[in-house]
Amino acid sequence: MNEAIYRPGLEGIIAGETSISSIADGLRYRGYPIEQLAQYSTFEEVAYLVLHGELPTRAQLDFFTGQLRQAMELPQEIVSTLRDIPADVPMMDVMRTGASLLGHWDPQAQDISAQATLDKAVRLVARLPLVMCYRHRLRSGQEVVPPEPGRSVAWNILWMLRGQEPQPDHVRALDVTLILYVEHEFNASTFTARVVASTLSDLHSAVTAAIGALKGPLHGGANERVMDYLSKLSSAEEAETWVKQALERKERIMGFGHRVYRTGDPRAAILAPYCEQLARQTGNEAMEAVAGRIEQVVREQKNIPPNVDYPAGRLYYYLGLPVDLYTPLFVISRTVGWSAHVLEQQAANRLIRPRARYVGAEPRDYVPVEQRG
Ligand SMILES: CC(C)(COP(=O)(O)OP(=O)(O)OC[C@H]1O[C@@H](n2cnc3c(N)ncnc32)[C@H](O)[C@@H]1OP(=O)(O)O)[C@@H](O)C(=O)NCCC(=O)NCCS
Structure with a gap:
């Protein structure tokens, strides 16, 4: 085997081949x-x-x-x-x-x-x-x-x-x-x-x-967690204060960022107009204004764009769906x-069985329980 590569979270590692979807050149x-x-x-x-x-x-x-x-x-x-x-x-x-x-x-x-x-x-x-x-x-x-x-x-x-x-x-x-x-x-x-x-x-x-x-919440659960903060913020000004303080505390803002799409999730852009239209239709423009201000601040301060869960969470809310169904x-x-x-x-199966880098105790011998301090 070649020298083993290790990256936390397998980031950037090619772990298999697929012909189902690609994300290199848009999704x-x-x-x-x-x-x-x-x-x-x-x-x-x-x-x-x-x-x-x-x-x-x-x-x-x-x-x-x-x-x-x-x-x-x-x-x-x-x-x-x-x-x-x-x-x-x-x-x-x-x-x-x-x-x-x-x-x-x-x-x-x-x-x-x-x-x-x-x-x-x-x-x-x-x-x-x-x-x-x-x-x-x-x-x-x-x-x-x-x-x-x-x-x-x-x-x-x-x-x-x-x-x-x-x-x-x-x-x-x-x-x-x-x-x-x-x-x-x-x-x-x-x-x-x-x-x-x-x-x-x-x-x-x-x-x-x-x-x-x-x-x-770092994966699918994010679309629900977006509502944790959106449902509590009633104006763009309040939203700006909240998100700035959250970023200062180094909190992760749910619905933003992506392991692979560092410059933007194409799915978020597709959903945005549906979201805006439904917000207008259902009288939820205030939440869209809150969401817009948060997006602006996260982009300005961290240069992190929203992912699909940001508009999807709002869209489901405007459809009146219970949050825990998102x-x-x-x-x-x-x-x-x-x-x-x-x-x-x-x-084309091959058992998926990677290796781990061992970082535990040095080799040692068993000590009977009565002799342990
Ligand atoms: C999706 C996610 C787990 C990817 O994380 P990752 O690849 O491990 O990102 P990294 O840890 O490399 O992040 C790089 C930097 O951006 C920050 N960052 C990433 N996502 C962030 C977010 N949502 N809010 C605030 N900061 C964020 C990290 O804190 C880190 O900052 P630092 O360099 O100052 O430490 C991450 O963006 C996240 O937690 N997002 C919120 C959950 C979410 O919406 N998940 C749905 C994904 S579709």
Whole structure:
């Protein structure tokens, strides 16, 4: 082996090959720029692209959406569990349990062939929205609203949460966030999924582990944490004072910065106009002004641009979604990317098993307990 390279956080290390997405020259899924996919495509079409490698023909898309819609159902046992989980369990923990539980009722849970993994991916993408929406209604003391099988994932999420037909522009805004969250190369949760897959474990195990990684505030959890401060600041002036003091205390401002995009996250730029439009429509201009001032100060003082979670958190807030559903929405979308990576890992597998640099105690001999001081 060549001299081992060590970088904390594996920063800049190439840890594998992928043909699913690239981030070197803007974000592209399977070669297509994210800007074009966000403008012209739908979550379902992008999911097909990411899972299969090519944009679908009309017939392929119809078949794929048919498969997704048919799979939008939950075993009664899972609905009962969602009812019984203690009310204060965090929603991301419920999503993690939900992914694992779905495996127990999946007829192909242990089958790691490519076809079975693809079929399971479709079922997970169809059913995780039900886990999230049903759990939210049940914990709020409301009965569940079953999905409308003729409608899209984004439409159904709003429908199942609210029990009212959603406005087309709300559906579109949510759909765009789902497109943007689908895939992002070797981020922490995707790498987690690949490590699990590399042991020849199954898709539900990989997705369950990935959800655990996505929960953390340095990764997916940031879209919720953005609201911790935005919801408390009522004017741009107050926001400026708060953010300057936070930066002085060397705090990290959630929704800013990125390990790879040092000059700007293209996904944030795509979402910004949707955010502004929804803010106007829902009377949330004051929060946009607060957000704008914070962005300006963080750029001026640290030269750090916002990442996707900054506008996504606000957009979900303007849609009236409960804050603890923001990262679960990320889960629903990223399940597509995780599944594509599991397929890719298994197609050319090598167990992921890096080395560690040992920095512990010098070699020493065991001392019986009576002789220890
Ligand atoms: C995403 C993130 C973990 C990447 O971190 P990283 O690659 O480890 O960044 P670094 O630690 O190299 O940061 C470089 C400098 O920028 C600062 N910085 C990075 N992100 C920051 C943020 N959000 N707010 C304030 N300062 C930040 C660091 O403190 C460091 O400053 P220093 O040189 O004075 O010590 C980091 O930007 C962060 O914590 N962001 C907030 C959480 C978030 O929004 N996550 C979602 C990512 S999509």
